[in-house]
Amino acid sequence: MLARDRIIVGLEVGTSKVCAVVGEMLEDGNLMIIGVGQAASDGVRKGEIVNMEAAMRNIQSAVAAAEDSAGVEIHNVYASVSGGHISSFSNRGSVVVTNDDSAIGEEEVRNVMLNAKSVSIPVDHVVVHAIRQHFFVDGHDGIQNPVGMVGSRLEVDVHVIHGVRNRLMNTIKCIKQVPLDVANIAVSSFASALAVLTAEHQQLGAVVIDMGGGTTDYIVYREGTVQHSGVIAVGGDHITNDIAVGLKIPMNRAEQLKIEHGNTLVSERSEEIALKREVGMPERTVSKQQLCRIINLRVEEMLMLIRQELEKQNLLDYLGAGVFITGGCARLRGMEALAYQVFGGLPIHVGPGENNKSGGGLAGRPSDISGPTAAIESPEFSTAIGLARYALYSQRDQHQPPTVWQRAGQKFQQLVAKVRMFM
Ligand SMILES: Nc1ncnc2c1ncn2[C@@H]1O[C@H](COP(=O)(O)OP(=O)(O)O)[C@@H](O)[C@H]1O
Ligand SMILES: [Mg+2]
Structure with a gap:
């Protein structure tokens, strides 16, 4: 039996099919696909769950098939979300560096990220991803990591992806009823990109x-x-x-x-x-x-x-x-x-x-993903495979001090936890 903490699962509740991909985190940090399970999807329209009961049954079938195929038990998944309610924009955040020595530290980076995310999205929406693009220090462009630099103004561009909270929560709630834990969510396009780029x-x-x-x-x-x-x-x-x-x-x-x-x-x-x-x-x-x-x-x-x-x-x-x-x-x-x-x-x-x-x-x-040809070569598995890669990155970094990006992720987790309390 594989150690439970080396198993990661990507779950796509798509319009045509529900697909669970089981990955194993290898010693070298790569991802090996060790099982895939699929079921026809009949509770989803245009990327969104419209029949919780049907979607839950489809998820159960796909997950059971994935468990059989990988020979492991699945308790926890990374899930994708999609739908016409998801939209995005890029935004610039800005903070003044007030330290005596004008040195930019983790705190300033955290604050500028918060500032970039504190944009007005519709009241019923939540941020799914706030993806860092570039920093600017005193107007200088293209800075990847400003920590340790000296400057009086720190700015950052972020790509914010947001969607209607209740509709996102439907996916999480449905998966929880299976019952499975949702470690995190990602929009489908972001997950698929991780599987092909x-x-x-x-x-x-x-x-x-x-x-x-x-x-x-x-x-x-x-x-x-x-x-x-x-x-x-x-x-x-x-x-x-x-x-x-x-x-x-x-x-x-x-x-x-x-x-x-x-x-x-x-x-x-x-x-x-x-x-x-x-x-x-x-x-x-x-x-x-x-x-x-x-x-x-x-x-x-x-x-x-x-x-x-x-x-x-x-x-x-x-x-x-x-x-x-x-x-x-x-x-x-x-x-x-x-x-x-x-x-x-x-x-x-x-x-x-x-x-x-x-x-x-x-x-x-990408070359750090391996597995059976049937899984690797199937385009309809891209989202679930990408979710497994997303999980790999999240877990790989767990033992490192959290980065700004991860803290942003944790914020979302807190939000998920908060919303879960009402379910
Ligand atoms: N061999 C094929 N030729 C053309 N279209 C296909 C083929 N296989 C699957 N499709 C189409 O792909 C779509 C399903 O894609 P998929 O990525 O599995 O969807 P979702 O993620 O929304 O569940 C369906 O419209 C299906 O008809
Ligand atoms: Mg899809």
Whole structure:
């Protein structure tokens, strides 16, 4: 039996599936995936729990499967959150250094972080992440750690991700009813980025787009830190719905067609796909071109929305490492070529997965994550794998004095604890 404190679990309660990834923290500080459990998700719409009872049962099944697969008991998880209510902005905090010798210490750093976070978010919202970007000392930019420096004014830029408290709490409450403890939460885009980007990608600049069933979660890194993030409440289910409506077929057939014959690119050649007879539906054929046109329109629209947002934020020119597409929809054929068109020639990485035969860059996993190919190569596991990596970092640092960033995390924990008292 593995020592309990070496086991970490990432849990994504997604719109299409609930997925638990069990990781083991290795002696060398790396993460090895030792088990994965999945269950279909039927209590979630557009990334948010709408049926607690159903979601709880799905979590139980996924966790039981993960326990079997890893041969461990699961008591505690890191969970992801998503949904259209999650939004973000960047903010600058500022403090005057009042020490006699103008030396900047931990206290000033703590205060400036608090100041940066004390922004007005809607009253029903809470901060999920306050991610440090850069410090400024007396207006000098790009300082990574100001402790020990001399200055009279300390500033910091942070990326604040916030969401509606009650909706976030629904996820935590649901997991607690399983019953499991929630060690911490992270937004899905942040978790997925941890599963597909290396430190080098983050430094060069990259956008991670996680296209799931009901949401598309994205996050932008530049110069090693998070610059922007967002959630679009549109995902693969909308593609399926478009197919069902466009071809006048039931949703389950549309989903099957999408997976078996779908392509985000429309071929010149016309081809008919035979649909077998089924209750309420006679035998018939559908045009593959029409199917792919429907998919193309929706996926292009989703990618365009993100492109426009990045343009608005003036970030498109800073994506040296390019665009990383993950989540279940990364398995759609032709994704890489379409993304290449939309993002005007930026490097495109799709996956990780073996389904992408379009001849270009597959996104990998960072090298400190290992495990069975089935887990490592599945794009729909990115969020849960990233959560396990998030857990690894949190636990690895537990024996070190807490950093500003961790203290920010602990603040959230306190908040979670406070809210829990009312549950
Ligand atoms: N082989 C495939 N081809 C096309 N789409 C796929 C494929 N496999 C999964 N998907 C789509 O991916 C979406 C689910 O992605 P996933 O990341 O698991 O979602 P979530 O995290 O929201 O539960 C669904 O819309 C599903 O149809
Ligand atoms: Mg997802």
